Amino acid sequence: MSAIKLGVNIDHVATIRQARGTAYPSILTAAAQAIAGGADQITVHLREDRRHIQDADVAALKAAIKVPLNLEMAATDEMVAKAIEYHPERVTLVPEKRRELTTEGGLDAAKKPRRLKKIIDKLHDANIEISLFIDPEEAQIQAATDLGVSAIEIHTGTYADYTEVTDQAQEQERILVAARCATSRGLFVAAGHGLTLDNITSLIQIPEIKEYNIGHSIIAEAVFVGLKKATMAMKAALTSAIM
Ligand code: PXP
Numbered sequence: 001m002s003a004i005k006l007g008v009n010i011d012h013v014a015t016i017r018q019a020r021g022t023a024y025p026s027i028l029t030a031a032a033q034a035i036a037g038g039a040d041q042i043t044v045h046l047r048e049d050r051r052h053i054q055d056a057d058v059a060a061l062k063a064a065i066k067v068p069l070n071l072e073m074a075a076t077d078e079m080v081a082k083a084i085e086y087h088p089e090r091v092t093l094v095p096e097k098r099r100e101l102t103t104e105g106g107l108d109a110a111k112k113p114r115r116l117k118k119i120i121d122k123l124h125d126a127n128i129e130i131s132l133f134i135d136p137e138e139a140q141i142q143a144a145t146d147l148g149v150s151a152i153e154i155h156t157g158t159y160a161d162y163t164e165v166t167d168q169a170q171e172q173e174r175i176l177v178a179a180r181c182a183t184s185r186g187l188f189v190a191a192g193h194g195l196t197l198d199n200i201t202s203l204i205q206i207p208e209i210k211e212y213n214i215g216h217s218i219i220a221e222a223v224f225v226g227l228k229k230a231t232m233a234m235k236a237a238l239t240s241a242i243m
Contacts, residue, residue, distance in 0.1 A: 004204060007041035007070050007190070008034035009215025014044075014052035027057045028064050034218075035067055041090075043213045045072035046082060048096060058086045070213065072133070075107070075119045083123060090129040092153055092213075093119070106135035106155040109143035120147055131190060136171075136178030144187060151188035153213065154178055156203065160194025172202060179208035197221070 013030040017023070031042045042065055044053045062069050068089035073079040074096035083091050093116075095107045109116065109132050123130050131151035134140035135158075144152050159171040179189045191203065192213035203209065 002210075004209070005040040005190075005211035006038060007043040007192070007211060007213035008037075008039040008218055009043040009045070009072075009192075009213055010034060010219070011045050011052045011215055012219040014054070014057060018052055018054075027053075028060055031061055031065050035065065039067065041068045041070050041211070041213075043070040043072060043092075043215065045094070046079065048074060048076070048078070055082065058082070058088070062086050062088060070131075075116055077119075080119055080122050083128060084126045087126065088128065090131055090151070091123055092131040092133050094133040105157065106133050106140060109134055109140050109147060113143065113147065117147055120149060124148075131188070133192075136174045138178070138181055141178060141182045141185065141187070144182070145185045149187070151190060152182050153190040153192055153211075154182075154209070155193050156191050156195055157193040159203070160196070160199055168199075168202075172206075175203065176206050176208075179206050183208040 010027060010030045013025050014027055017025055017027075031039075034042060042061060044058060044061065046053050046055065046058055058069075058071060069086075070090045070092055071083055071086065071088035072092045072094050073083065075093045093107055095105065097104065120130055129151065130149045131153050132140075132144045132147070132149055133153045133155055134144060136154050141152065154175055156175065159168060159175060162168040162171055175191065179191075182189050188210060189208050190211035190213060191209045194216075195203070195212060195214045196217040200212065200214075203212075
């Protein structure tokens with residue numbers, strides 16, 4: 001059995017940078033650290049409002065990293081042009097609302113199929129693999145199959161948000177059924193959103209899910225993994241000044 005792949009989403013490293021408009025923290029260093037830690041892929045979401053990842057980040061990552069780049073983006077003409085320009089290995093089409101804090105729910109792949117198909121065809125013509133970020137529903141998997149994409153990413157945000165064990169178990173069952181259904185139709189199955197070290201343990205029992213894309217909780221954990229060291233570095237700088 002091959003190992004489950006991990007895509008590390010580094011959007012929130014850019015969130016820290018954009019909060020101050022500084023040149024740091026470097027997105028390339030973040031990617032290098034994630035890859036050194038075992039990331040099989042780097043994932044970024046180029047949002048229409050550019051609240052974290054910027055166009056130049058995507059270009060720089062594509063030029064620098066040796067693992068696949070997975071570009072999450074809305075299904076718009078502007079973003080298709082960006083994908084063709086930067087040429088990530090994979091594009092994951094996601095729904096996007098300007099006011100949302102983060103992606104809320106999956107893409108409705110069954111809505112406006114002709115428009116979506118046009119976008120998918122353009123990306124396929126540019127030799128870019130396409131995944132659709134969808135809710136764990138058979139109708140969505142059917143739509144993904146009809147649209148001719150090779151992969152889906154199951155939205156796990158609902159699963160992650162549940163606090164009751166029974167609710168979470170029910171949602172996990174929905175994810176399992178969806179993952180099996182997609183696999184039986186020849187789709188590669190990834191999953192992501194809201195996943196943490198705690199809530200991932202039972203999901204990884206689903207062998208059909210071959211890849212997870214995880215961001216916020218890894219970046220949050222990185223703060224604590226590194227805060228002591230970062231404080232020590234500044235303390236050492238102060239100490240050297242008064243000597
Ligand atoms: N997968 C997709 C399609 C997403 O839109 C996001 C959030 O950008 C993630 C995975 C990562 O979610 P989180 O940051 O909650 O781990």
